[in-house]
Amino acid sequence: MNKEITIYDIAKVVGLSPTTVSRALSNHPRVKENTREKILNTAKNMGYQSNIFASSLRKKRSKSIGVIIPKLNSPFQSSVLAGMEEIATQAGYNLIISQSTESLEKEVSNANTMFNSRVDGLLVSKAGTTDNIEHFAPFFKKQIPVLFFDRVPEDNNCTGVVINNTQAIYDATSHLIKEGCKRIVHVLGNLKINVYSDRLKGYKYALLDHGLAFKEENVITNDLGEESGDRIVEKILKLKPRPDGLLVSNDACAASCLMALKKKKISVPEDIAIVGFNNDLISRMVEPNLSTINYPSYHMGEVAMKNLINHLDDEHQEILQKTNTITLRHELIIRGSSKR
Structure with a gap:
């Protein structure tokens, strides 16, 4: 098994301190551009992989957001995901996407995986067989924000993004x-x-x-x-x-x-x-x-992600608690199949 490359190995090759290497790998402004390039090129050539999980433990943030949807092979859900991805990328977050395949058991498993992956927040369109949301209790207990979209549970205190x-x-x-x-x-x-x-x-x-x-x-x-x-x-x-x-x-x-x-x-x-x-x-x-x-599926994805990320921002900690339902506008488009 190949040895894991560390910042200490890179430091030996470039002749710099491990602290300087660490700063360069995280794009710290105190590292000169030519030094940063030298370190980044060396890290790449040596096959260095950053330990995102360890970094997230230190920062208490994974910069990842979980998404659970009923089916991936849905034009509607694909459009929603595209809207989410656009906003998440702009804010520096990665998405972890899973599908429940309309199964409560799979949704429970997905939720457990997301929780153990330490996602910063969770977006959910619930499965057809989901009658309650007890499996999201660990998120609520740890105050990890959960936002529902399209298919939202009734009688809950979570924010939902829907149409009428x-x-x-x-x-x-x-x-x-x-x-x-x-x-x-x-x-x-x-x-x-x-x-x-x-x-x-x-x-x-x-x-x-x-x-x-x-x-x-x-x-x-x-x-x-x-x-x-x-x-x-x-x-x-x-x-x-x-x-x-x-x-x-x-x-x-x-x-x-x-x-x-x-x-x-x-x-x-x-x-x-x-x-x-x-x-x-x-x-x-x-x-x-x-x-x-x-x-407005793409817009729904944008709105859901914006609200979740705003909640993760310290300045907006109360947003999800104050807004229980966000209703987007729909529109009837009349074409040839119904116009007599």
């Missing part, structure tokens, strides 16, 4: 009704996830306000993957009378439904009008383009 999902679906449902739709099917994910239960409320409220009856058979809970369209359309076509509006809580799934309807020679929007959710790239790549709810 109830209002967003209310707007989308109302739009379909104004376009002449009277039999609207709502496709959504697991109703144990409050994001989807809130959207169902918005759908019901819109029907009620426009004098239309709510029918259980017009609510389809399904996997919202891009391959789900054929299964959903088969269910829709069995309904009598046939629905004339389709509201889907995910653009990839909405696009899949659109393609499945076209294969069945059903015209969109003339026969069935469609509205998706998220404003993902795919919504602008299908024909007709999908009407959708713009969910």
Whole structure:
């Protein structure tokens, strides 16, 4: 096994004190530029690796922030992460990212790993099977800030960054009704996830306000993957009378439904009008383009990370305690799939 290179080994090679080498490696202003370059080049050639963990113990800061999300292969979550990364990099923080794969057990394991990795703070979008947040208690006990985004637990004192999902679906449902739709099917994910239960409320409220009856058979809970369209359309076509509006809580799934309807020679929007959710790239790549709810995912990542980092700054220690919910603006974008 190769010997670990230390600052003492580098000091012997360059003929300087270990203190000077240590200062150069941490970019201390008291070290001259030519001396710093000499030390850095020597360290690189010798294969020196800085001991970040030991440094974090001394400083009581790891300069790392943990992120736990349900799925990495999600356009929405990828955009959120991009927003987080931008702000974290500017502030000199690194991200440690993990996915729960919608499993409480995996989320608990991820939280333990983040805690043992001594992250300075934690950002979480909870798994679909997470009913409580007891596994984050070690963070709360040590006053390590935890901020939730998109999927936030109810009845907690943590800051959450969300949109108004109830209002967003209310707007989308109302739009379909104004376009002449009277039999609207709502496709959504697991109703144990409050994001989807809130959207169902918005759908019901819109029907009620426009004098239309709510029918259980017009609510389809399904996997919202891009391959789900054929299964959903088969269910829709069995309904009598046939629905004339389709509201889907995910653009990839909405696009899949659109393609499945076209294969069945059903015209969109003339026969069935469609509205998706998220404003993902795919919504602008299908024909007709999908009407959708713009969910400001990148901005959500920026806002969540800014609030967490501000809390880590000594001047802003009370921010997360004073602000329990940050609600971002959504927007209904009307395109060809629903405009009659």
